[in-house]
Structure formats: structure tokens, C-alpha cells
Amino acid sequence: MSARPNGVDSQPSNNLRARRIALDTHDQPVILTRRDCPVCRSEGFSAHARVRVQNGNHRIIATLYQIDSDWLGPGEAGLSESAWRRLQINEGAEVHLSHPQPLNSLSLVRGRIWGRRFTRQALKEIITDVAGGRYADIHIAMLLTVMATAGLDEGEVTALTDAMIGAGDTLKWGREPIVDKHCVGGLPGNRTTPLVVAIIAACGLWMPKTSSRAITSPAGTADTMETLAPVDLDLKAMRRVVEREGGCVVWGGAVRLSPVDDMLIRVARVMDLDAEAQLVASVLSKKIAAGSSHLVLDLPFGPTAKIRQRTEAEELGQRLKSVAEHFGLATRVLITDGSAPVGRGIGPALEARDIIAVLGNHANAPADLRERALMLSGELLELAGAAAAGEGHGLAEKTLASGAAAAKFEAICSAQGGMRKPPSSRRQYVILAKQAGVVKEMDNRRLSRVAKLAGAPGAPAAGIELHCRLGDSIEREQPVYTIHADSTGELNYAREYAFSNGDIIAISASD
């Protein structure tokens, strides 16, 4: 069709002066204008609108709030810290405001709700829009929920993985093997990764480990490692560490390997949801982007683990293995016992203490954590051809007992920016046994809940310290576990939950 202008003014400049208002909105970009701001008037922007804000090549979609106050000038745009960071702007510089492009890929998400499978192209468009910050949290929640509810097939999960790899950086190491491990989680305290990296690297293999922060758990490997050394390394810094020491444990988000994963995880955490498709794509996109060639997967199952049934674990393992092989990643899947927490600590700093004890071969080091780390390391050494079949475990044990692993871990920590001592909590509260008996059950989920209510992982020193294990006999009034917190409010909150859930650790009279 042709067209005839009719009363159209020339477009106004749509620029505002950027002002840093030191507003912390976590990672949500917010732009604040006066209600009488001329740009908003001419563009028809009202409060809570999503607005495209541009500074040169840096563009974000921000949520607009408006204020009736001279605290802000009519020509000024107050920017939250998150917006300020992403726009890489200076005080007083001009930002350009405009309407975001229509979010066309959202119709593909709606199509999946109505049962239309995702094509490779569809997932590419969706993930590109997510990576570009064009999806509001509501849209990401919609995407995660439909993936979880509808259940993606192998082709879709492979395409999702591929799209997530494509949305970030990828690493080439120019050598093989590059090994990695991953535990599907759900087991509080099961923090084997730093141990495995230390053992493997001490054996001369390269293991450039990127880890997530907690999704729904009281601690992710990145949270725990952060209490021992810096983990926010960029690609260049990470490469330097690996080339020097053969291993590292850094936060995946900081190196922009599959950055979309962290955007999905942030929303999944609010939903308290772990969906298979997201889990598979999340795990594998990180490994593949990191240039791994050999991968060992730990899938613990148990009544209160993330995976309830052995059959579930086997299905998920099969899905992970077959998707991984689409990308030429050699994968071994281990189905392990997930009936109780591993180690003593639950929460970043408390888990870090367990790691130090194992590395130091302390007499009181948690034996279960140690054995898991040796088992995984052994499998990895065999899979990558560094040990003959059946000899991996022995080699791993020798490497740990000799102190070589401890030395390697310290070297990695200093290469990452310096080893440090995990913090101690400001407040503690000890839960005592109401009766003598035998520990019959430990509820992973509700123990995690207590640790989270106590402030973990946000407060690194917060969490739970276990004083008993499955099968232990304990006396009346004997300490069962200690709640650690930094704030009184959180300690009380965790304590109330512990009281109203007296059976989190079930003790049955021995006679």
C-alpha cells in the first residue's frame, strides 16, 4: 500500500541525560523519569512500560517507573545500577529512548503451549531474544513453564542446547582431552567438584570447570568455591589459570559461556522449578561451550533427592548422554545413592570447610564426600584414558593421599586471585534430639529449606552443620544439627521452620 502523511510531526530527538541514582534493583534494569518527561509524553510511555534505552552500541530493555518530584529533572533519565552497568555510560551522557521491537518470538512460545513443537529456528529466535534482554521475567517464566509442562523431545532439547551455546562465547583449547564432570544435584552438601578438579589437574589432565550458582539449592558450586577464592573470572583470566594449573573452578555467568542459562536460572529460582529440558540444555551447553571432550555425570536418586526413582535417573541419564553425543561429547553416566546429604556442611562456607578437611586428609574429614570425589575422579581418569579400566580410583586415591591434590587446589586458588578462609556465621542455633534412637531418615529437601531460610546461599556463612549421619545411634538431647545464620531474622525464621518440621531428621527409638 502507498501512504499519505497527515498531521505527523517530525520525530522528537527522544534523548535524555543519563543520571546514576545509585538504585539497586538487583539485575532488573530500571529507568526512572519524571511523569512530565517530554520523551515519555511524545512516545506514549507510561509507568511499568518496557522501554528500549540506547547508549551508542549498548542497548537494553528497561522497566520504566515515573516520579513526580524535582529530585529528577524533566530532561533526566535515572538509571538503576544494573542498567548503568549494561549501558556502560557516563554521568550526563545522552541515552536514546524508543519502543522495543514487537517480540515476535513470543508467538513461538505460545505455539508450543498449543502443542506445536519447537523448530531449531524457533528456539534460535527465542534464545536470541532472551539473550538480548527482550524477554521480561513473565516471558521467561512462560517459556520455562511450557518446557516443563509439555516436555521437549530430544530434537528440541538438542536445538535448545545448540541455541544456548550460540548465544554466548565458546572456548577452544587446542588439545585433548578436556574433561568435565557434573552432578544433577538435589543432594545438600554434595560438593565434590573442587576436589575432582584438584585431583584431575594434579594428574595432568585439563579440567576448565565453570559452575553455576544455586538454582533452588542452598549452595551451588560457584557459591561454595567463592568462599575459598574469587570465581568471577572473565575468559582471558580463566584461560590463564587453566594454562598454568590445568584446572579452575569459576562461575559460568562471569565467563559468558551460555549466558542465557543464567538468565533462565534466575527466574527458575523464583519459580523453584527444575525442568528436564532446561536442565539438560543448561548442563550440556556450558560443557560444550567450555570445549569439553569427556564428561562424567553424577545422577543421585533417593526419596528426597532431585531425582526420586532409579528409573527416572536412568531416563535422564540416557537423555543427557544422547544429546551430548549429538555434539561429540564422550559421556559416562553414574547413577548414585541420593538418600541423604553428603558431608557435614550445607551452605557455601560450611561445605568449603568439608572440602578443606578432605584435601588435608584430616582424620575427621567426611568419608562419604571423600569417597564420592575419588569415585568420580576415577571414572574421569578412565574415560579420558589417563588410567586403565579399574585403575582410576586407585590413582585418584594416591593423588589425594599424597597431598598432590591439596597442593594443586591451593595453586588453582591463588591463580584465580588468592585462596581465602571461608567466613564464619554470626548466629548459631543447635537442634537437639528429642529422644534417643537411630537416625532412620534425613529429608534432603527440608534440610535445604532450613539452610535457605537461614540465608544460604545469599549469606555465604549461613546453612546447616550436621552432627549425625543416616544409621547413627544418638542419645536424647544430643545435637542433631546446628543452624548457622548471619541475621537474627533469618535465624529465627529457619528455627521456626525446623520446629514445625521436627521429623526432618527422623530418629526412631532403637528398641
Place this chain on the structure above:
Amino acid sequence: MSARPNGVDSQPSNNLRARRIALDTHDQPVILTRRDCPVCRSEGFSAHARVRVQNGNHRIIATLYQIDSDWLGPGEAGLSESAWRRLQINEGAEVHLSHPQPLNSLSLVRGRIWGRRFTRQALKEIITDVAGGRYADIHIAMLLTVMATAGLDEGEVTALTDAMIGAGDTLKWGREPIVDKHCVGGLPGNRTTPLVVAIIAACGLWMPKTSSRAITSPAGTADTMETLAPVDLDLKAMRRVVEREGGCVVWGGAVRLSPVDDMLIRVARVMDLDAEAQLVASVLSKKIAAGSSHLVLDLPFGPTAKIRQRTEAEELGQRLKSVAEHFGLATRVLITDGSAPVGRGIGPALEARDIIAVLGNHANAPADLRERALMLSGELLELAGAAAAGEGHGLAEKTLASGAAAAKFEAICSAQGGMRKPPSSRRQYVILAKQAGVVKEMDNRRLSRVAKLAGAPGAPAAGIELHCRLGDSIEREQPVYTIHADSTGELNYAREYAFSNGDIIAISASD
């Protein structure tokens, strides 16, 4: 288990001084504190946390943002306008901050994701939490998406409807029949409700109509009616209008009939999603809460209507009818033609002009809108026993032609607070035919998109004015439709979309 305190301080008072900071966040409650605010320190609140804020009996869950600035005192809590309204607080009064209770009902939503059907009790708990403002937008998006993807069965939809009724006020009129109508929508410009109310009320039946604002369309009935009279009436005011005039057209949100519906709709709008379960519960909860006894449903279907296939329309109609009958609501379902927009205007004010033309029996009044209104009114009159079978349409036509309906409409408008003239747009742009030919197709969805990009319904005068109908022959350069907008930005935005979608109204050469 018993417990032994250990280093627990006495809980601090957790109070802050409320300050109205004139911050417009639309309907999202926001609380702003300084980062060094002692309450946040002791409770472990960080930016973007959801915090329970209490003023006497008034409680809200607000999103916390933090600011490093002396603009706010360490003991102050800056409240957004939405938070200020809901807390009904005065400047300087104290608000109490605490952790929200754990959102237990969310596990029921997750359960539905994993395939566990909703029980009546589950939906009651979920809807109660939504009504209490305990669901973040992410949680509501999760709920809407799982309902749409999994598809609720009749028992679940009935329970959802019941829960939504229970979360709000309900009306008793002490007489029968109380009639109502509803159109499932998707047809731009199909604004029959004000006409039907006028005709029905003029015939002596009571029709206390509550309408929604737009969900994903450029105008809801409440948006359109608002350009002719106030619609934000409370229950008392609404009752006064109906008892005096026998009918009204007010916004459902203002009368708190099924208030949860409006909370779901706000998020559904961002998702651009219409799900059957939500649609059925949304429609019926409003009617039942409003005390209706007889209901006529208009379900238009067409290639670009909300409902694409006749079979779909029939299934939805069946679902609506059977759920309605669980509540003793006599229902008649009409499956109608939805292949093109109805009337000339698309957008609140432009649709209002069509209504006035029909009521005034103007020669140029849109005939299709008039006929639809007569058909629906006729069916209602018969269903409610005010006309014998086959005589409803005639009675409706007599009532309209005589001017009785127009007089009744004016009386209703003044009873609602005074009839007013719909606003005119500040900017227009005329789209012309690129070639001569016959109008073969009109795309409801993309026409709605243009109207929305032009600012409807937020800008009441914005939208589209159609200059042709399906089947019309038109000349080259003849106006096809006019885009109306208030802001240059929006006009340009709508215009660009219209250009890149030249086939929104498909004209095929006549030869």
C-alpha cells in the same frame, strides 16, 4: 525436637517511617530503602527481595529496591503509589517489615506441571494466595502457562471458577431474571454490550453488566464505555444505577467481583495469552458473582478471530455451558461469524462513536454492529422469557427503532456519573489502496496490532477507523483505513507496522 537458644538476639522492632515518594510503578507495589537500612540488615533483605509490609490490618507484599543516597533517611521506607494506596497509610506513620510466609501453594502449581490434577482445595489455596498479593508476576505467569499447556478438565475449571468467585464480593438482587451476555472476543470493534444493555433494560429486564478492560485486544467494553461515562463504580454505586435504570455497564475490577481475574488478566496481557480454563473461569466467575441467572454467550469464529474453527467454538461453548450449569446459570451459546471486524471503529473512542450512531438510528450507522446487537438482545429476551420463541429479535428492533434504547442508554450514563463525548485523536494517518479491486480478507489480529501500536486502549482516542468492508469494491488510492493516535511516536510505530504488513486488508484485482 527440643531446642536450646544460642546467641540469638532479641528481634528488633522492624519498623520504618513511611514516606510517599510519588513513584508511579503502575500496579506493582515497591518499597525503597537505603542500603544501610537497619531493618534490611537484620532481616537479611537485599534488592529485589519480596518483603511483607504491614500498616495495621493492611498488608502487602512489595518488591524491595535499595538506594545509596541521603535523599532517603536510614529509618525511612519510600513507598510507590500502588503500595501507598493499598496500605492506606499516612506520611510518617510506621510500617512493619517482615519475611513473607513461604508460598506453599506454589508446590501445587509445580505439581500440576508434573501432571497432578488440581483438587478443589488446591485451587482454593492458590487463588487465595493470588488474591492476597503473595504471587509475584513470575508465579502468576507460571500458573497461567501450566493451565494453558496442560489443559484443565471440567472439574478443575469449575473449581477454579468457584475459587475465583470466593475471592471477591458477590451480588444478590432479590429478583429474577438477572440477565447477562458475553462475547469471547477476538473481533475488533465488536462492541455490542452497551447496545444490548440499553435494549434489554428498556424492555424492563435487569442487566447489571460488569465488563473487563482489554486483555490482548485494543479495547475492552470497559475501555470503550469509559469514553461515554464513568465505569469505576463501586458496588453501592452500581446497585443504585441498576435499581434506578435496570442496567449498567461498569468495570468489573472496580466492583471487586472476582478481583483475582483482573490480576490474572494483567499478566496474561503481558504474555499475550488467552487460555481456555482462564477464559471460562474469568467469564463465569464474573457473571455468577454478579448474581446473573440467564446468560447468552457470543462465540465468533474465523481464520483470524480468537477462535479459528467452528469445532473449537462448539467445544468452548460446551465447556462454558456445562461449567455454568454447575452454578445454576441458564446459558445459551451462539456461534457467530468472526471473519472480519464489526463496525467501523477499532479502539475505545472510535467504537463508542459506532455505538452512538446505532442508538441514534443514523443512516450511516454500521449495519453489522446493529444486527449483532439485535440478535443477541433477541436471544436474551427469549431465554429470560420476556419474548416468545422467535419474537425476541422483533421486540429488540422495535425498542431500538423507537428511540427507547437510546433514551435508556443516556439515562444509564447519567446514572453512572454523566454521559460524555468520546475524545478525538490528535494525529491521524490514512492508509490508501495500492490498487483497485475487491476486499477479499481483513486480518483481525494484525488490525488489532496496528490499533494497539497506535496506543489503544491506553490512549482512548487511538485506534483504527475502517473505510471498507469485506467484499467492497474500491479504487486505487481510495482510503482503506485511518490510523488514529495521540502521540507522534505511536503513530509512526503503527504506520511502520502497517507498511510492512500491506496485506492486513487484502485487495485482489477485480478482473
